C-alpha cells in the first residue's frame with residue numbers, strides 16, 4: 001500500500017496505528033516523536049488506512065477545507081509541504097491557531113470555503129485539496145475551489161450524507177453529489193467510510 | 209506594479225508592517241490563485257521562498273487570531289442585542305397599545321390601535337391619540353422585522369441549538385446566559401431553569417417549590433407534554449440543548465443526529481405517560 005513519505009504504522013501506547021512525526025498536540029500520546037493518527041477520528045486517515053490511492057507522496061502543497069480545530073490538518077502539515085487550512089467557525093480556529101503555532105508551514109485562514117475569492121490572494125496553486133466541510137452543498141464547494149488545483153493535482157473529498165439532507169437515503173445523496181462533482185472533476189475512486197465514519201463517502205478525483 | 213498583474217496579499221504591505229499584513233490577509237481578495245511565493249520574491253517582498261513562508265505564517269497567525277476572537281465576541285453579542293431589542297419593541301408596543309385602547313374607549317372609538325391609527329382626527333387631542341396609535345403600529349412592525357432578523361442570524365451563530373430549540377428560543381438562551389460560551393459552560397440543570405431566576409430564588413429562600421423549567425417552557429416538547437411527564441421532558445430537552453450549545457461553541461459542526469435523539473427521547477417520555 002502507498003503511504004506518503006512521513007506517514008507510518010507504529011505502535012503507540014500499545015496500539016498499532018497510523019502516525020506522523022511532529023510537534024505534540026495537547027496531551028495526545030506519542031512515541032519517539034511519532035503522533036498517533038486515529039482513522040476513527042479523521043476521514044483522511046480512514047482513506048489512507050483503507051488503502052485508497054490518494055496520490056499523496058509527502059511534501060506536497062495542500063489546501064485543506066474544513067480544518068476545524070486542526071486535528072487532521074496537523075498530521076497533514078507533519079508530512080506535507082505548505083498547508084493552507086480554511087475554517088469558517090471562529091471557535092475551532094482558536095485551537096487551529098494553537099496547532100499552527102507549533103508548525104512552520106501550516107497557515108490558518110478564517111474564511112468561508114464557499115467564497116474562494118476571499119483567500120485566492122493568499123493561497124497558491126496546490127497539489128492536493130483535502131475537503132471535509134460537513135455542510136450543505138459539498139460538491140459545489142469542491143467545484144468552486146477547483147481553481148486552486150494544479151492540472152495533475154488531486155481532490156480528496158469526504159461527503160457527509162446527513163449534512164446534505166437528513167431525510168434522503170445516503171446512497172441517493174452520494175449519487176447526486178458525485179454527479180455534480182463530475183461537472184469539473186474526473187472521479188478516480190470512491191468508497192464508503194462506514195463503519196468508522198457513518199454515512200460518509202470518500203472520493204478521489206482529478207480536475208478535468 | 210501594473211493593474212494587470214495579479215495582486216497578492218503582500219502587494220501593498222511593507223515587509224515590516226505586521227498590522228498591515230494582518231489586514232491584507234483578512235480583507236483582501238483576488239480573482240484566482242497565483243504563484244504568490246514566486247511573485248513575492250520577484251517583488252522584493254521576501255528574500256526567498258523560506259522568507260516568504262515565514263512572513264505568510266506570521267501574517268496568517270495574526271489574522272486568524274484577531275479575526276476569530278473578534279467574530280466570536282461579535283456574533284452572539286449582536287444576536288443578543290437584536291433579541292433584546294425585539295423584546296423591548298414588543299413590550300413597549302403593548303404598553304402603548306393599552307394606553308391607546310383606554311383613551312380611544314373614552315371617546316367611544318374602537319379600541320384597536322391599528323383601527324385608531326386609520327381614523328381622521330378632529331380636535332387636537334384626537335390628533336395626538338391617532339399619532340400615538342401610528343407609533344404603536346410602526347413599533348409592532350419593527351418588532352416583527354427584528355424577529356425576522358433574529359430568525360435569520362441565530363442559525364449561523366448557533367446552528368445546532370437553533371435547530372433543536374428554534375431560532376428565537378436559542379437566541380433567548382444565549383441572551384439569558386450572557387453569550388454562547390457562557391451557555392456552553394452551564395450544566396444542563398441551570399439551562400433548564402434559565403429565565404426562572406425569580407422562582408428559583410423563592411425556592412432557595414424556602415417555601416416555594418423548585419421551578420422545573422424557565423424559558424424552555426415555550427418549547428413544544430415541554431408545553432405539549434402531559435403535565436405529569438413535563439418535568440422529565442424539560443430535563444431531556446435541557447440535556448440535549450446543553451450538548452447542542454457545546455457543539456456550537458466548541459466545534460461549529462452541525463450534527464443532525466442530535467435532532468433525532470431528542471425526538472426519540474421525547475417520544476419515549478410521552479408514550480410512557482400514555483401507558
Ligand SMILES: C[S@@+](CC[C@H](N)C(=O)[O-])C[C@H]1O[C@@H](n2cnc3c(N)ncnc32)[C@H](O)[C@@H]1O
Nearest residue numbers: 066068071072087088089112113132133135460
Ligand atoms: C467534520 S468537521 C472537519 C474535521 C477536520 N477535517 C478534521 O478531521 O480534523 C467540518 C468543519 O467544516 C467547517 N465548515 C463547514 N462549512 C464551511 C465553510 N463553508 N467554509 C469553511 N469551513 C466550513 C465546520 O465549521 C467544521 O469545523
